[in-house]
Amino acid sequence: MARRSSKTEPERKADDAYHHGHLRTALLQAALETIAARGVDAVKMNDLARRTGVSVAAPFRHFPNRQALLVALAEDAAQRLQARMEAAARSHEDPTEAHRARGVAYVRFAVEEPAYFAVLSRADVIAASPPLQRMSAMNIEAMDLILGKRRGGEATPSLVRRTAGVLAAQALTFGLARMIVEGLLGDITAEQAERLAYEVTGVLGEGL
Amino acid sequence: MARRSSKTEPERKADDAYHHGHLRTALLQAALETIAARGVDAVKMNDLARRTGVSVAAPFRHFPNRQALLVALAEDAAQRLQARMEAAARSHEDPTEAHRARGVAYVRFAVEEPAYFAVLSRADVIAASPPLQRMSAMNIEAMDLILGKRRGGEATPSLVRRTAGVLAAQALTFGLARMIVEGLLGDITAEQAERLAYEVTGVLGEGL
DNA sequence: CTATCGATGTGAGCGTCACTAACATGGATC
DNA sequence: GATCCATGTTAGTGACGCTCACATCGATAG
Structure with missing residues (x-):
């Protein structure tokens, strides 16, 4: 069993080289191009099939339905986004600056990889993927703390203040990226977006 | 001509009382209920027709296409939202407090009228309505100013700072509402959302 | 070396949905 | 009473997501 699976997937996983070659990968790539050009709603299974040169039924061998294909894309997107944010944070010693860098990287990602960001922005797609849901829900703790719903004793005022600051920063970059x-x-270039994000997150600096 | 139009629309406009009675209004209402229950994507023209008791073709006498129906809903939503925000602002003397109240009202609206807020959040719907586009694009000036793209002389540093603050507040409430x-x-109640919005916008207070 | 098997792809078809065209109806106006 | 126009109906079209029964081909077993 273990041996077979290591042979049917020769070059690591997600490299399906069979009849077509790399249908799964090709479909994801084609979908990404469509999203970049005409948005998520313009992604049609029929169209992807035609453009990758297979029959309209073939894509369903790799994804049970259209939503699953979008989820796969969104999971790629989340990985890329996280990598970028962590890389950005690593180049700062000061935790506050590191956090700010993460926010700026978030906005940069939205502008530089709009197609990936677009799938990640679909609530229905996120809802269909437990891992993505968990990733997105990191703020719930912060909120509970601010609202005093924390189990086991009150939080100190200063902790509440700082937590509100973190949540504010998150909402700020999130909102700016969406806008x-x-x-x-x-229209706005990546450089302009980055400067804007930097200036705007700077407003929070004094509050923290 | 003028006389006729004043007679074919007896009780102000948008009250189309003909064969069905108020098909247009009924369709919008039905759509709103669907959105509240199962989201914007669940709005089907066929379904609205069946639920309002008319043939599947009838709705197209009132809206050229599905998108136009959503646009109509979004325009209603924008009106309600604006009314709420202005009402909230009116109860404050201090401009900063008034602005904060607007932000809190924005978040409240999102939580209390999620169906209306959902249509307003559809970029494709906004893009299809010039009035809505203009309303949403109010921030472009602020951005140009921050980035120094302002025509005719540099803005003073303090003006840039304050403008960045305004844009930050906008992005913050926008992002929080979406989140x-x-x-x-x-899950979160309207009261909790309001408190959260209040705490979080408070972080900006010191920066302004 | 061949029989078998499982993963992948095909062709045809189904149900849903947005939208259209041609015709019906009925209230207001001439 | 004839006419007109807004509104509604019936029937149909094409796009699209998805399914089913069958074909193909690489790898593995005997």
């Missing part, structure tokens, strides 16, 4: 990719701030 | 309705903070 940018949804075009609410007009 | 809440997308379930990223778990």
Whole structure:
């Protein structure tokens, strides 16, 4: 069993080289291009099949349904995003600065990889993937603390203050990224977005 | 002409009382209920028709397509949201407090009228309505100022700072509202949301 | 070396949905 | 009473997600 699985997947996993070659990967790539060009809603299974040169039924051998394909993309996206944020944070000693860098990296990601960011922004997609749900729900603790729902004793006022600051920073970068990719701030380059994120997160600096 | 139009719309506009009675209004209402129960994507023209007791083609006499129906809902939503925010702002003398109240009202609206807020959150719907686009794009000036793209002379540093504060507040409430309705903070009551918004916007207070 | 098996791909078809075209109806106006 | 126009109906079209029965081919077993 173990030997077989190591042979049917020769070059690590996710490299399905069979009839088509790499249908699964090709489908994800094609979907990503569609999203970049015309948005998530424009992703059609039929279209992906035609563009990868297979029949319309073939994609369903790799993904049980359209949603599952989007979930796979979103999970890739989450991994890339996390890698970027951690890399950005590593180059700062001061925890506050590191946190700010994470926020700026988040916004950068949204602007530089809008297709990946777009799938990650679909609530229905997130809801269909327990791992993604867990990743997104990290803020619940902060909220409970602020609202005093914390089990076992009251939190100190200063802790509440600092936690509110963290949640504020999160909501701020989250909101700014959404505003940018949804075009609410007009067209904007990655550099401009980064500077904007830097300036705007700076407003929080004094409150922390 | 003028006389006719004043007679075919007896009780102000949007009251279309003809064969069905108020099909247009009924459709919007039904759509709103669907959104509240199962989200925007669950809105089907066929379903609305069946539930309002007309044929599947009838809705298209009132809306050229599905998107137009959603746009109509979103425009209602924008009106309600604006009314709430202005009402909240009116009860404060201090401009900073008034602005904070607007932000809190924004979050409250998202939690208390999630169906309306959901349509307003659809970028494709906003993009299809010039009025809504204009309303949403109010922040572009702020951004241009922060980035120094302002035509005619540099802005003073203090003006940049204050403008960044305004944009930060906007991004903050925007992001917090989205996080809440997308379930990223778990289930939450309107009161809790309001307190959360108040605490979190408070972080900005010192920066302004 | 061949029989077998499982993963992958195909062709045809089904149900749902947005939308359209041609015709019906009925209240207001001339 | 004829006419008109807004509104509604019936029937149909095409796009799309998805399923089913069958084909193919690489790898493994005897």
